[in-house]
Amino acid sequence: MNRRQLTNAPLLQAARGETPDHTPVWFMRQAGRSLPEYRKLREGVGMLESCFNPDMLAEITLQPVRRHGVDAAILFSDIVVPLKAAGVNLDIVPGRGPVLEHPIRTLSDVQALPTLEHEITEVAEGIDTILSELTETQALIGFVGGPFTLASYLVEGGPSKNHIHTKALMHNEPKTWALLMEKITATVTAFLATQMHAGIDAMQLFDSWAGFLTEHDYRELVQPYSAQILETARDIPRIHFGVGTGELLPDMAAAGPDVVGVDWRVPLDRAAERIHRVSGRVTGLQGNLDPAMLFASESAIAREVARIKGEARAAIEAGNATGHIFNLGHGVLPETDPEVITRTVRLIQED
């Protein structure tokens, strides 16, 4: 396909280390339950059903772009969509998340796990529609789930607090773990290929739960697979994100992304300094307003936005970062007032 050549999209400029005319901003989970128009469209339609419906996934992706004027759309999908498309028996349960009928815990379970071997045409078709409606300054960010996060859903069988079965498998059966990682990497790479062929402008690797790992386990047993996934997307800007990853940021940067996503716990200038000093890499930064701040007063939000922008600027001036994409430190909370989101987006872009 012919990818859009967007020279003036602020998000892509920031990711490439150029200087955009304003700080680009998008919010993780900007599409979804905080928006009344989303809740209306989803009435009576299952989450996975909506992810495999080209018109619906396009419309839901575009809703927050129209309403908030953000600099990027994030593809409406889910990290488990490629597993479902590969034939894994799972569902996304309202109020809970992805749930598997049979958790994957043994070598024979892993051997029987199907991998994605085809393009997901519904997603490709949805992306086509999205791209026809975005302007030349609005980027479409595609995404896939990271290897540890996806493994956790597969091995635990659903959302997990402590990831006990996953960590036990990792340490008890290294060969089974390696095969599981290889299969997840193959499936994720295939889903990413669908999105790249359809024309996404940038991508984010969401290894949301990687922050639960020790540095050693992350480095030895997870990061090499993330590096493989990111390498297949080298033609577009790549963002690498996880939650609670303060200690892992240098290893996440070493996996090869153009931009590292930072949650709200670590100031951006300290994150960048640590990445540069430990990994020797200088990347872009993404983040890092605490999602709970959107429930604070307008003036408190303004102070936090100014602090975060100042820390990003300090990181760039110190030579520890190449640019800044504003985002939350994790996803928009469902109870967030959409008008506060719109106002905060404007504040970030104008100041």
Ligand code: 1CP
């Ligand atoms: O009932 C509903 O409306 C479903 C809620 C929902 C939504 C809106 C789920 C179930 N997934 C999504 C969309 C989604 N998921 C997007 C696109 C929307 C956007 O960002 O604007 C993306 C990027 C994801 C990715 C995703 N799914 C992640 C990584 C991002 C993150 O938040 O860390 C994870 C961990 C999932 C699993 C998942 N899917 C859904 C839920 C509720 C969960 C989390 C469950 C848990 O806490 O373990």
